[in-house]
Amino acid sequence: MRADHNKQVRSSETRELLLLTAERLFAEHGVEAVSNRQVSEAAGQLNNSAVGYHFGSKEDLVVAMLRRHAEPIEQRRTEMLAEIAGSTELRDWVACLVRPPIEHLASLGVPSWYARCIAQVTTHPSFRKLLFDETFTSRSMQQGHRGMFRLVPRLPERVRQERNDMGRLMVVHICAERERALHEGTAPRRSTWESTASALVDALVGLWLAPVTPRRAKPAHAARPKPPPKRAKRST
Numbered sequence: 001m002r003a004d005h006n007k008q009v010r011s012s013e014t015r016e017l018l019l020l021t022a023e024r025l026f027a028e029h030g031v032e033a034v035s036n037r038q039v040s041e042a043a044g045q046l047n048n049s050a051v052g053y054h055f056g057s058k059e060d061l062v063v064a065m066l067r068r069h070a071e072p073i074e075q076r077r078t079e080m081l082a083e084i085a086g087s088t089e090l091r092d093w094v095a096c097l098v099r100p101p102i103e104h105l106a107s108l109g110v111p112s113w114y115a116r117c118i119a120q121v122t123t124h125p126s127f128r129k130l131l132f133d134e135t136f137t138s139r140s141m142q143q144g145h146r147g148m149f150r151l152v153p154r155l156p157e158r159v160r161q162e163r164n165d166m167g168r169l170m171v172v173h174i175c176a177e178r179e180r181a182l183h184e185g186t187a188p189r190r191s192t193w194e195s196t197a198s199a200l201v202d203a204l205v206g207l208w209l210a211p212v213t214p215r216r217a218k219p220a221h222a223a224r225p226k227p228p229p230k231r232a233k234r235s236t
Contacts, residue, residue: 015054017043019065022051027116030032031124060126066134069104069114076100077140079229081147092146094204097141098171100198105175106193111183119176122169136168152208159212167204174200 021043025034036051036058047053055061077100084092105115121131134139155163178196181187 006098014043014045014050015064018045018051018054018061019068022061023065024113026062026120027113029202030120031062031127032059058191059127059130062121062130063116063134066131068119069140071134072107073100073104074138074140076103077138077144081140081143084147087147088151090148090151090208091201091205093144093151094208095197095201096144097148097231098200098204100140101171101199102193102200105179112179115172115175115179119172122172155212159206163207167207170203170207 018039022034022039025039025042037048039061040050041048042047051058051061055064077096080096080100084096087093105112108114118131121127149160152160174196178187178191178193
């Protein structure tokens with residue numbers, strides 16, 4: 001029994017090491033550029049197929065990495081939603097969408113790679129849908145969006161979708177930039193994850209309340225001038 005327990009502990013530690021290594025490599029080089037074999041080697045595994053053994057495909061590895069962070073974020077957002085139930089303040093609902101992942105990033109310390117890794121996955125042609133399905137469709141996210149949209153002025157569907165995309169990309173890439181600056185030691189001294197969260201909430205509230213430029217009707221095409229009549233040829 002003890003041998004089995006020790007084996008399980010070693011397996012769990014190896015999985016954690018592989019996930020951390022993959023996160024770092026994906027953040028530094030992009031998802032496409034890093035193979036499962038490279039992750040195994042960088043994690044110091046003698047078996048170059050360690051990722052395949054513990055996770056399966058690269059897609060399985062990415063899913064495991066996302067789920068590793070999703071639980072604490074989901075828990076914190078659920079707590080915040082319970083605290084603001086019934087609120088009529090748009091900022092409260094936007095904060096529930098923004099602050100939980102940023103608080104999680106702050107808890108990771110320096111250096112961390114998760115925000116930059118997410119930014120890389122976001123730009124990957126196939127993994128971006130996987131990221132959306134795993135992260136942006138959770139129960140708490142859906143609840144937060146429902147509460148927010150009750151307080152947002154009625155928008156055309158195309159505008160609503162555009163602003164949703166803008167907001168998501170804003171959060172992802174601003175967090176990635178701060179994480180990079182912290183890693184490189186170039187972050188402003190007075191800047192904190194808390195101030196970053198507040199700035200994003202301010203910006204997103206403004207984004208959702210911004211007026212919509214009305215579409216102009218396309219001008220009717222002016223009738224093309226008729227070509228001048230052809231002159232009759234003179235007979236010689």
